[in-house]
Amino acid sequence: MKAYERHVRLAQRKGRIPAVSVAVHRADRPLWTFQIGCDADSRFRIGSITKTFTAVLVLQCRDDGLLDLDEPIGKYLDVPAHGDVTIARLLSHRAGLQREPHGDMWDTLRAPDDEELLATLDRAERVLPPGRRTHYSNLAYGLLGRLVAQLRDQPWAAALAGRVLEPLGLAATTLEPTSRAVPGYLVDAYSDHARREPVLECRGLAPAAQLWSTAADMARWAGFLADPSTVDPTGAVLASSTVDEMRYPRAVADESRWYAAFGLGLNVVPQAGNDRILHVGHGGAMPGFLAAAYGRRGGDGVPPGLGVASLGSSGTGAEVMQLAHTLLTTVVADDPADLEPWRPGEPAPADLRSALGRWWGEGFEYVFFWCDGRLRAREVGDPPSLPPAVFVPVDGRPDVLRTESGREAGELLRLTRDDAGAVVRMHWATYRFTRGQEAFDGTVASEPG
Known part of the structure; x- marks a missing residue:
């Protein structure tokens, strides 16, 4: 003081x-x-x-x-x-x-x-x-x-x-x-x-x-x-x-x-x-x-x-x-705010677990993760101070979420699943997100041009 x-x-x-x-x-x-x-x-x-x-x-x-x-x-x-x-x-x-x-x-x-x-x-x-x-x-x-x-x-x-x-x-x-x-x-x-x-x-x-x-x-x-x-x-x-x-x-x-x-x-x-x-x-x-x-x-x-x-x-x-x-x-x-200890939380819902982890979109790598009851995403390399994107379900539209805040706020995230129900592709603000880095024509980046 x-x-x-x-x-x-x-x-x-x-x-x-x-x-x-x-x-x-x-x-x-x-x-x-x-x-x-x-x-x-x-x-x-x-x-x-x-x-x-x-x-x-x-x-x-x-x-x-x-x-x-x-x-x-x-x-x-x-x-x-x-x-x-x-x-x-x-x-x-x-x-x-x-x-x-x-x-x-x-x-x-x-x-x-x-x-x-x-x-x-x-x-x-x-x-x-x-x-x-x-x-x-x-x-x-x-x-x-x-x-x-x-x-x-x-x-x-x-x-x-x-x-x-x-x-x-x-x-x-x-x-x-x-x-x-x-x-x-x-x-x-x-x-x-x-x-x-x-x-x-x-x-x-x-x-x-x-x-x-x-x-x-x-x-x-x-x-x-x-x-x-x-x-x-x-x-x-x-x-x-x-x-x-x-x-x-x-x-x-x-x-x-x-x-x-x-x-x-x-x-x-x-x-x-x-x-x-x-x-x-x-x-x-x-x-x-x-x-x-x-x-x-x-x-x-x-x-x-x-x-x-x-x-x-x-x-x-x-x-x-x-x-x-x-x-x-x-x-x-x-006299900064007191630090709250980290505590274990609930797991992601079963239907979203296959969406967690690393994805690629527009040539850049992103991480989708579950925290505080919401699916979230941030680009790899984003500064910690930049809030992640936060998604909420859209009523009546399975496998569709809306970006509540952060990057692309207001835009939709659409999930595509395989026959076993696992998420294999996503579209966020209409841009395609895949597990591997791909060109816009869908070819894998590591393949010869």
């Missing part, structure tokens, strides 16, 4: 941040928190981390059959302009809408209310063609909040409280600042003076940036985004498969440098030099505040439900943004 604490102290000192609050959530250890200049119950503005909550509300509507992500928002919400952009593109910042609503909100420090947001939408530009590339938009999330309110027939804030915050026990996450709120500051670049920043009420942009919270709540939220089965085991908020869908990259943040991507409301950040390790979550910025909440997926030793939040009371203390990523890496290095 001293290593965690030192990382926080270094970030606070280097970033000159008046107050910092950090938390590490994991399902196999007690919550760890550390603060400088505040206490564990201090509330910070979390800015755009709010967008991840709005995205979950939208996906809940989809799962409840209230919308289709690939349909235009105008099908569900009466808008005076831009009604043709799809909900999926709004979620992933690919709708091409300008960043903010019409007007000079950052000069006046007055955000439009719900009615103004819609009334002035025809004055907001489409700065890029939809789907062309990533263009971050707070306006898009204001519209998504209105969409949720329309479909749920209640205010966005009420839907958030009843459908997300309460089921997950995020009692310290609120729409408005409480008596525990810390002030936000702008720290002078040429002295140690910290000047208080004004508090902006987001009003119609609340679904994009309004929320206040603690590090403990946000670390738990990050754990949910990375590993929902540990935080929400019954799927009361969202099915794990839907959170998987949210994490899937839809567009890179920068087309010339693939350092991060946007999923459906989530940032996906590959970790340089580490095979298949991703940090998923979001950062946030508001006058006087910076925040980050990320969970970790992939790699050896990652604890279940690992999430970290770092919250700071300075709009210029950018070190707080990297701190969450640094702590995620440090946790795994210093």
